[in-house]
Amino acid sequence: MAVQAITTTLGEAPQPRRQRLLEDERWLAFFLIVPTMVLLGMFIAYPFVRGILLSVTNSRVGVPGDFVGLANFHKIWNDSIFRTSVYNTFLYTGVTTVFKLSLGLWLAMLLNRNFKGKAFTRAFILLPFIIPTVLSTFAWKWMFDPTFSVLNWLLFHVGAITGRINWMGDPDLAMISIIIVNIWRGVPFFAISLLAGLQTISPELNEAAAIDGAKPWQRFWHVTWPLLLPVTMVVVLFSVIQTFADFQIVYVMTGGGPANATHLFATYAYQIGIGTGLLSEGAAISLAMFPVLLLVVVFQLLYIRRVETR
Amino acid sequence: MxxxxxxxxxxxxxxxxxxxxxxxxxxxxxxxxxxxxxxxxxxxxxxxxxxxxxxxxxxxxxxxxxxxxxxxxxxxxxxxxxxxxxxxxxxxxxxxxxxxxxxxxxxxxxxxxxxxxxxxxxxxxxxxxxxxxxxxxxxxxxxxxxxxxxxxxxxxxxxxxxxxxxxxxxxxxxxxxxxxxxxxxxxxxxxxxxxxxxxxxxxxxxxxxxxxxxxxxxxxxxxxxxxxxxxxxIGSPAMNFSTVTMADGNGRLTAKNSGFELEVPAAHGDRLRGHVGREVTIGIRPEDLHVATDADPVGLTFPSKVEVVEQLGSEILLDVRAGTDMMVAAVDPTVRAKVDEQLRLAVNPARIHFFDAKTEAAI
Structure with a gap:
């Protein structure tokens, strides 16, 4: 009797419909996830799909264009500048990643030690990463300037060279220049991330290894490196993706020159798509990056999972 | 080796x-x-x-x-x-x-x-x-x-x-x-x-x-x-400490404070004679205290009031107040003590420790 009475009172005061919906966990989850889905949809999914649609048309600035199938892809396949860009992108990513990882790891190991002014140095190391890339790249552009290069001045005064080095005028030197700038900019990210990883490794493990008879190099190889590997893989993954799609440094330093010798995927896509107005072809060039990046991501995520579960 | x-x-x-x-x-x-x-x-x-x-x-x-x-x-x-x-x-x-x-x-x-x-x-x-x-x-x-x-x-x-x-x-x-x-x-x-x-x-x-x-x-x-x-x-529960004044009553040393007056066993006598009239710290382990019986010399007993009774099964820990000091006594599990009960405790005379009040070194 009493139970019945209570249920009746509850039934008599129905909650508003909206409130009842939010009480249901499935609906609540849906509402909470909507803002993220809208943002991702607007800024990632829509441009991506639009890019694919664009790449199979012959649209130009001001001309919507018609469906042309894979003609754009066929065209860039036979484009020698595109081929150079592909080669450059792989070279640029490969060389810089190796240097950024080794220099970053070395810096991280140094910063992980105890010394006076540790906090200051750690903050200082981050500077290249904090300064807007375009600004710092402009500074580098001056340092590599054929006439005003401070590097040439320095090398000349220590007697290493007798004439000017035309950093940006020579295709190989221009490539080396942008690689140097990318390494300079990327090392802090590696150093600080790897330092964070190093700090999660208990110093007792290294002490135990020292007592176990491992020399410093063996302690690094058998203890520190395997424990740092998951962090390293994540850092490398991020860096590879960013470097592969890099734009700012090349655009500011060389603009893809001399004679289109330093183009990467992104700068070449920009030059064709926006510079020349061939939107569809530019989209096709950007999309050509996608399969490579997808492979890198899948491979590395699988590897990270394997390391973490073993 | x-x-x-x-x-x-x-x-x-x-x-x-x-x-x-x-x-x-x-x-x-x-x-x-x-x-x-x-x-x-x-x-x-x-x-x-x-x-x-x-x-x-x-x-x-x-x-x-x-x-x-x-x-x-x-x-x-x-x-x-x-x-x-x-x-x-x-x-x-x-x-x-x-x-x-x-x-x-x-x-x-x-x-x-x-x-x-x-x-x-x-x-x-x-x-x-x-x-x-x-x-x-x-x-x-x-x-x-x-x-x-x-x-x-x-x-x-x-x-x-x-x-x-x-x-x-x-x-x-x-x-x-x-x-x-x-x-x-x-x-x-x-x-x-x-x-x-x-x-x-x-x-x-x-x-x-x-x-x-x-x-x-x-x-x-x-x-x-x-x-x-x-x-x-060393030792658990920890030793009880209390500050006492050494006095000489007709050739017999006593350790006295507000809560009790204990006769100092003759074995300690010589070492403590120099401290007469001064304060020393007396140390008694909980296990060296027991509930006084008629067999215990009066000079080695003192009155106390039970404040907490801790039953451990193998023994009973009594937290007692003697004068202004709190003490712990580990007594036989057969003892039936109640909170607020007045209890007379006796000390094992061979096991009293004395420490210099200033240097804290054993006397």
Whole structure:
């Protein structure tokens, strides 16, 4: 009797419909996830799909264009500048990643030690990463300037060279220049991330290894490196993706020159798509990056999972 | 062999004098325990023996060789860490084999030694697992195993049982003792737990504020503490202290304060005569108090009021007030005492301790 009475009172005061919906966990989850889905949809999914649609048309600035199938892809396949860009992108990513990882790891190991002014140095190391890339790249552009290069001045005064080095005028030197700038900019990210990883490794493990008879190099190889590997893989993954799609440094330093010798995927896509107005072809060039990046991501995520579960 | 000698060892961390003039001879096969509150310098001393911490002055020698400047790996010691310090990415087998691999032992010898140690410790079926798949007690065994396989001259233990739950700790304590009897390797053990120190140590070193307070066999520390700190640190529940004034009544010494007046046993008389008219600290262990009967001389009893009764089963702890002092008495479990009850307690006269009120040294 009493139970019945209570249920009746509850039934008599129905909650508003909206409130009842939010009480249901499935609906609540849906509402909470909507803002993220809208943002991702607007800024990632829509441009991506639009890019694919664009790449199979012959649209130009001001001309919507018609469906042309894979003609754009066929065209860039036979484009020698595109081929150079592909080669450059792989070279640029490969060389810089190796240097950024080794220099970053070395810096991280140094910063992980105890010394006076540790906090200051750690903050200082981050500077290249904090300064807007375009600004710092402009500074580098001056340092590599054929006439005003401070590097040439320095090398000349220590007697290493007798004439000017035309950093940006020579295709190989221009490539080396942008690689140097990318390494300079990327090392802090590696150093600080790897330092964070190093700090999660208990110093007792290294002490135990020292007592176990491992020399410093063996302690690094058998203890520190395997424990740092998951962090390293994540850092490398991020860096590879960013470097592969890099734009700012090349655009500011060389603009893809001399004679289109330093183009990467992104700068070449920009030059064709926006510079020349061939939107569809530019989209096709950007999309050509996608399969490579997808492979890198899948491979590395699988590897990270394997390391973490073993 | 495994003889360790510490001679005038000091350690400074900038302005902090962490370890002060430690002198100690650890004999071969001996189990020596460093005990003291946190920050007393015991772990620092152990790490200096291990070579993980540089010594500021003094000499450490192992089997007659000064090892001050030798790297940890060249001292032929093995250490068990508080958090075990097992290599998380290696299997139990590899954890135990690591030290031998680094020392370039042949594969069959490594296998033999690891299996031998695993048998001793009962972890033979865990060899393929990773440390995170093990319980705390199992990890502790692996850490021990890693030390055993090396057949070092000295084992160093840094609070190895403090991460285990109470029951497991007691069990591992017994196993450590057995292991030491079986292997006979010199062991230096650091703990803040006086029960571990008493039960494990052949000799115990009590430290406080970087200074060695007393070195001795466990029962010597318990029966003849060198000062008030050792007296209060060793033994559980802790010794009762109260401040008394020594008085001479017709040739018989008495110790008197607001709560009681005790006759000082003749055996103590000579040493205390010089303190007549002055304050001294009297120390009585809870187990040396009992409920007074007619058989107890009146001069060795005093009145008290029961404030808390703690039933432990094997004994009863009475928290009593005597004058202004609170005292704990461990009495026979048959005693039926009630809170607020007035109770007369008697002291075992042979077991009263006296300490200088100023220097705190035993009188």
């Amino acid at each position: 495994g003889q360790v000698v510490l001679k005038d060892i000091n350690k400074f961390y900038d302005a902090v004098h962490a370890v002060i003039d430690v002198n100690l001879q650890i004999r071969d096969k001996e189990f020596v325990v460093f005990v003291g509150p946190s920050g007393c310098g015991k772990t620092t001393t152990l790490r200096m023996i291990a070579g993980l911490e540089a010594i500021s002055s003094g000499d450490i020698s192992i089997d007659g060789t000064v090892v001050n400047n030798l790297a940890p790996m060249d001292r032929d010691i093995a250490m068990v860490f508080q958090n075990y310090a097992l290599y998380p990415h290696m299997s139990v087998y590899d954890n135990m084999a690591f030290g031998l691999k680094m020392r370039k032992f042949a594969r069959p010898e490594i296998k033999k030694r690891v299996n031998e140690a695993a048998d001793i410790l009962g972890i033979g079926d865990l060899l393929k697992r990773k440390p995170r798949q093990l319980s705390g007690g199992q990890r502790q065994r692996v850490a021990l195993g890693r030390a055993i396989v090396r057949h070092p001259r000295v084992f160093l233990f840094d609070e190895p049982l403090s991460n285990l739950d109470a029951k497991l700790r007691v069990q591992m304590r017994v196993e450590l003792k057995k292991l030491h009897l079986r292997l006979g390797t010199t062991a230096v053990y650091v703990t803040h737990d006086q029960v571990e120190a008493m039960t494990l140590g052949d000799r115990v070193v009590v430290m406080k504020d970087g200074l060695v307070q007393q070195v001795g066999e466990p029962l010597d520390l318990y029966n003849q503490p060198a000062n008030k700190f050792v007296a209060g640190f």
